Amino acid sequence: MPIQILMPALSPTMSEGNLVKWHKKEGEQVKAGQILAEIETDKATMEIEAVDEGILGRIVVPEGTENVKVNELIGLLLEEGEDSSALDEVSIKKPPILAPASSSAKPALATVSELPSSSGGQNRVFATPLAKRIAEQKQIDLGTLSGSGPRGRIIRDDVEAYGNTAIRQAPLPEVKAADELFPSYQEIRLTNVRKVIAQRLSESKKMVPHFYLTIECEIDDLLKARQEINLNLDETQKISVNDFVIKAIAMALKKVPEANAAWGEDHLKLFNRADISVAVASDAGLITPIVRGADQKSLSEISREMKELVAKARAGKLKPHEFQGGTFSLSNLGMYGIKNFAAVINPPQGCILAVGAGQQQAIVKAGKIEVATVMNCTLSVDHRVVDGAVGAEFLKQFKQMITCPVMMVV
DSSP, rough: OOOOOOOOSTTTTTSSSEEESSSSSSTOOEEEEEEEEEEEEESEEEEEEEESSSSEEEEETTTTTEEEEEEEEEEEEETTTTOOOOGGSSOOOOOOOOOOOSEEEEEEGEEEEEEOOOTSSSSEEEEEEEHHHHHHHHHHHHHGOOSSSGGGOOOOOHHHHHHHOOSOOOOOOOOOOOSSTTTOOOOOOOHHHHHHHHHHHHHHHHOOOOOEEEEEEEEEEHHHHHHHHHHSSTTTTTHHHHHHHHHHHHHHHHHHHSEEEEOOOOSEEESOOOOOOOOEEEEEEEOOOETTGGSOOHHHHHHHHHHHHHHHHTTOOOHHHHHOOEEEEEEGGGGGGGOOOOOOOOBBSEEEEEEEEOOOOOEEETTTEEEEEEEEEEEEEETTTOHHHHHHHHHHHHHOOOOOOGGGOO
16 A cells, blocks of 8 residues: 655644645656655745655656645555555545636646736746746846746746846835825745744733843953954954853853743743744744753854754745744844844743844943943743743843853853
8 A cells, every 4th residue: 555645744743734846757767865845834844854765656746836734645656566546545635726717727837927028928838836926025026037947938947046146126016005195015925934933923922921021241251252253263263242141141041040031821831941043034933043061062062053053944945843842932133133122922932032233332341431332131021930030130130141251151
């Protein structure tokens, strides 16, 4: 009996996903551990590996299909000794395939799009649904591309290659407003990631009683230490201010474990390890890869791990264990010149620290005015989990680490 390949649940909140790409074709040998397909979940686009070995006998759900339910049959794997006749023994309920109103239903890879050309006329453009979706997100006019797929069809690689090297991009078609009170606008379809971000942040602000604590940290000694460390490192190894912040958070949490907590409805969770979720901006939206056990890692280990996680996050290649969980969050907008802001808590975590840019300003020391580089940090706190005194003690310990960075290496 052929082995059924089902749509996997790749995150706790996932109920459906988009089948982005098949890495194997019908009739190809599949070995356990090989990349079988790419799935876009409510968090990111991830690769799934084959668990069993055999021949990919049939692709039930073609690549580019959206909103495939978890546990829905997406493919069949022939075991050793089975031939294609065994596929007929499996009852397949194929999901409906949406086709343009002007054409009849057809396999997703053969979908034909009628898209406006840059000159204003109508060009018949052959493209896969996935290629169309990526082109829409990147604001690329498919009519300007040459396809490398079967019969000149535009595929994902064509769009991504153009998006990486194009000097110009065609704007999205404007939508005429309903009346003259509003200007024309562009509609950008929400990705699964963006939908989940909107849902979770809305729930957080509605359900979580936020309060905020702000502290100023002098970082001149930190900047000097960073400069001295980086003198002996190449570009790929250099330590960032953010790496120091991650380390300082983790060490402060070990000193104030009551702040390393989460809400559990009828109980509180006090964590024994500092797993720091770090907000990273990607094309799909915000995602928070995790540096686990950051208090036990050196600055160089944190730096190396963060570089790898950021690259994966922006390429949509994070594995579930790399962004699910976390005990405390960090959002750093200092690199954008933002001086001060408050972040939204990422439930069920109890706290998130918002870090602004270090800026020179006048301060008073021993009755004298001096110039120092000051960084504003605001702690957003779930009052159900962490009290004000605990939040203040955490910030006190965090400030000691930041202002005296040698404490992080002893």
